[in-house]
Amino acid sequence: MRWTVLRQVAINRNPTLATKTRTWRGWGTLCLVLAALALPAAARTRPHYGDTLRVEVEGDPWQQARRLVLDGLTAIDADGNIHPALATKWKSENDNHRWQFSLRPGVHFHDGSPLTSASVVASLGTDCATNCPWTAVHAVGSSVVFTSDSPMPNLPALLAGDGYLIALTESWGGTQGGVIPPNAKGTGPFQFTAFNNGALILEANDACWQGRPFADKIEIVGHKSIRDQWLDLSVGRADLVEIPAEQLRQAREQHLTVEASQPVELLALAVADGGVLGDPHLRAAIALAVDRGALSNVIFQKQGEITASLLPSALTGYAFLFSADHDVNKAHELRGGLTPPPLTLSTEGNATMQLAAQRIALNLREAGFNVQVTPTGKPQHTDLVLLRLTLESNQPQAALESLLLGVGVANPVLESAPAGLFRVEHEFLDTHTLIPLLYLPRAYAVGGRVRDLRLSPDGAPQLADVSLEDAP
């Protein structure tokens, strides 16, 4: 595993550095107000058009908006099936070393310019400077052709991921390895209009190839604390807010209208495979020393699914084959009486992750390791990194390849049957360079006027399909 990639993963997945200490006073009052808001649902009606959907998030609003503005070549449904999106069909040749995707005709970017194979190639070139599954991508007529020295059996599923969304490069002057900004022109159901007082404003794209969305506008207010989000929901200033996994039970107790995903966020401990931890026995000892049960029960309020597997049980059915045992004695045994030099542990930075990191450090000290948790906001080389990895696909083969790619292992997963996937996972996890700990759901609370909210396979809310009850 390339350490620099791992480090970058930690930084990328840390859009908010919520380092401030939360004040819990006032939560009780807020909860009472929220409980009073939990009104019985009315009968289901067809979705209404119109009005503005107000969303609040703790992180960068663009993270939530990307999929509203941009589309991929393919899409994956709740069942893990791959569907056409900007590409209508595709075929592989040369034993999956070459793929040809035919583009959907008649699709336009938000500025009215047509979607062409050249614009797709330009966009993918800027999206994916490193760690792409392909070696080269070319425009051929109205098709896009990917080639690679290695087979790419999962390319159609991978192209549905967030990393490969299509934007009009000219609209933001994209450069290799650049990050697509909110004002980029896409083909999605909403288009960027403004950033007002911290709110990202999106407007319905009447000419969207998937059909005009129901809401006229979406306002996404970013960098709001969870407490403030819940307060705004309670007084009707927000329609959709976030619920961290550790507060899911509290939200349900307050009878909030909650939409929670399947477990889609993998909490995992990345372990450097060089230097002090070059000895695989020490890495195995770390895996045995972590008390997943305590993490789940204490930090994440029993909302996590304990795992020692990369893919969740819901995708494979075999996760129980990986032992998640906490065995301090065996960890001592594997350490062989040696006291390794002090280790450093860093994390993404929000308060809950900091608590989880502290808990893990405590476990490791009990097993004879000397571990220091580094302060947040100072990315640096550390021996251990506590990560949250999002399961971007519910198609097991693509999900596994994507997770491995996310931690710098760029090997295509050629196996598709459960037994083959198990073998791939087992071989990787046997290196103890990534220790899966918990699978966590993503969850949201919605106000009474939000209808038909569904979550995508990665747990993100599908806001284009949401309608508002009191829309005119």
Place this chain on the structure above:
Amino acid sequence: MKLVWLIAMIISSLTGLMAQVPNAAPSLWEQPAVSLADEIAGILGPGQAHLTIRNLSTISTGEIPAIRRLLEQDLKNHGVLASGAESANAIRITLSENMRERLWVAEVIEGSETRVAMVHVEPGTAPQAQSTTGLTLRKQTVFTSKEAVLTMLETADGLVAIEPEQIVIYNHTSEGWREQKRVGIAQTRPLARDPRGVILPSASGDGFEASQAGMVCSGSFQPGQPTGEWKVRCHESDDPWTIVQPSVTQTGSANQGTATQMDVGVTPFKAFYNAARNYFTGVVAPSLGVDLPPFYSAAILQRPASGAALLINGIDGKVQIWDGPSLKPVSGTRDWGSDFAALNSGCGAGTQIIASSSGEAPADSLRTYELPALEAIPASAPLAMDGTVTALWTAPDGKSVFAVVRNAADQYEVDRVTASCNQ
């Protein structure tokens, strides 16, 4: 301890497993049990082993003893005998599942060595729900598709399904529905996000007329050798959709221009559809002499005492009835969703309304109502559906309704719903 893992996999395609039905016949598990026993015997060879089974799946606990007996018998056939815990060898079987299929996993433990075998089993089907009071509603799934189905028409030997961008004609074969023809509708304007459509038998009886936002398609069956052929043509059109057609039991002649109450139910009722949205504009043909609000659905209700009436469900959620000079609000419809359809069950007043509703349940339900006056009175218990009802319409003979249901797996099933009279 070094573990050597040997993975083996057998794909067993078992159709029709009804695993979630309590006390389902044990024979349903025979094939996976045989396959797993083969794999275990291949690893272990003849001998004794301590067998344990744990269930992490939705298979009911009551079925585990039968599965255990099957596995013991199949292992015995390979010379592997289930023994007590004192045995040096152990077989730990886990009945597991993922979101697509069941997975039976055997961990074969010989001393410090553990090897794994897996067999996957296709998921079963959910039990059919049934209501028990008043009229009894029953549903039968006619057709299932991974693509969105807007509406569907049964033909002599198959069905025609309208999808958002295509018309698909299926033949019924001994192996189920087989796609016969697929024709693109070729819309020139963007699709609506909640697309709708209607399809009716053509007047000649050998084809269909379908309307979808901004498009009209007609299909006709051309007899020929050996099986004949469907001709389908589509063109742009903003003509009104025929949303209520008289059933075969209703006859009569209609006035031209403005309709009277007597005309309702004996002449096709058409309405203009807002192609950029998901509702009818309120402009109808023939005109009723009153301004109708925009509405989602409409149905003709034949009432023995007061004659035919038109029922509409406005986009404001108000259900109103027109039975002559004016529109009147209908009470008792608070739980109704946007869709309803008339059902000529022959029970009670003869014709009922079946309306969709959801309440707080994750899935919608259907329920019949009678409207002797201006209040909807429930005539059956709710019939739980397997997901969200996205379309509901009356069958051409009027004696059943069809519902399109989008289930949790985003599949679309078309259910025929019928009612029987309770004695």
